[in-house]
Amino acid sequence: xxxxxxxxxxxxxxxxxxxxxxxxxxxxxxxxxxxxxxxxxxxxxxxxxxxxxxxxxxxxxxxxxxxxxxxxxxxxxxxxxxxxxxxxxxxxxxxxxxxxxxxxxxxxx
Amino acid sequence: xxxxxxxxxxxxxxxxxxxxxxxxxxxxxxxxxxxxxxxxxxxxxxxxxxxxxxxxxxxxxxxxxxxxxxxxxxxxxxxxxxxxxxxxxxxxxxxxxxxxxxxxxxxxxxxxxxxxxx
Numbered sequence: 001x002x003x004x005x006x007x008x009x010x011x012x013x014x015x016x017x018x019x020x021x022x023x024x025x026x027x028x029x030x031x032x033x034x035x036x037x038x039x040x041x042x043x044x045x046x047x048x049x050x051x052x053x054x055x056x057x058x059x060x061x062x063x064x065x066x067x068x069x070x071x072x073x074x075x076x077x078x079x080x081x082x083x084x085x086x087x088x089x090x091x092x093x094x095x096x097x098x099x100x101x102x103x104x105x106x107x108x109x
Numbered sequence: 110x111x112x113x114x115x116x117x118x119x120x121x122x123x124x125x126x127x128x129x130x131x132x133x134x135x136x137x138x139x140x141x142x143x144x145x146x147x148x149x150x151x152x153x154x155x156x157x158x159x160x161x162x163x164x165x166x167x168x169x170x171x172x173x174x175x176x177x178x179x180x181x182x183x184x185x186x187x188x189x190x191x192x193x194x195x196x197x198x199x200x201x202x203x204x205x206x207x208x209x210x211x212x213x214x215x216x217x218x219x220x221x222x223x224x225x226x227x
Contacts, residue, residue, distance in 0.1 A: 033215060033216075035218075040200075040221075040223070041220065041221065042115075042202050042218040042219055042220050042221040043153070043202075043218050044218070045215055045216075045217065045218075048215055087152060087153070095206075096143070096155060096158065097143070097155070097204075097216055098155070099152040099153045099154075100152060101151065101152045102152050
């Protein structure tokens with residue numbers, strides 16, 4: 001089966017940096033995604049990693065280490081609107097996505 | 110680009126009735142669409158994979174006779190919850206497989222449908 005772990009909650013102040021870790025053990029690996037989901041809404045695509053290393057996209061960066069089964073999403077210059085759930089998802093050998101339970105990030109003023 | 114719509118956004122129905130949810134890819138063709146269910150404060154659970162022109166593939170534990178999926182065209186998939194019961198109340202989200210660049214694909218999600226069964 002698929003096992004994807006990420007912390008349940010994180011709190012940070014506006015302007016700070018937060019790093020959300022994700023570890024995975026899956027049958028097959030064809031990439032790792034990070035999605036943002038606001039309450040009551042569908043997830044929106046943030047980033048995709050298939051090779052080891054760091055992918056930077058504005059205030060958000062994502063890192064992958066396939067040998068360690070590890071990824072993180074880095075949120076910089078936090079804004080209040082960044083308060084949301086962040087989902088780590090792994091695409092397996094069948095090209096299906098398996099999601100972690102999500103990390104709820106709360107940004108405080 | 111890569112916009113996916115769902116209709117309806119929310120629906121309330123009586124126990125025993127059937128509800129149909131539509132998922133459309135608006136600006137791209139999606140040979141594969143996925144249906145997820147999400148209970149409060151839980152992550153998305155894949156219910157089934159829908160391929161255009163063929164039968165859907167259901168995940169273990171999902172009743173295919175209860176959750177009917179039809180993928181009649183490259184831009185439309187429907188999920189029908191038959192004989193709905195209160196325990197079927199959930200947030201149903203579809204996604205469509207599209208290109209994310211670099212030769213790889215990702216899934217673009219619809220806005221979701223909140224189903225409440227009384």
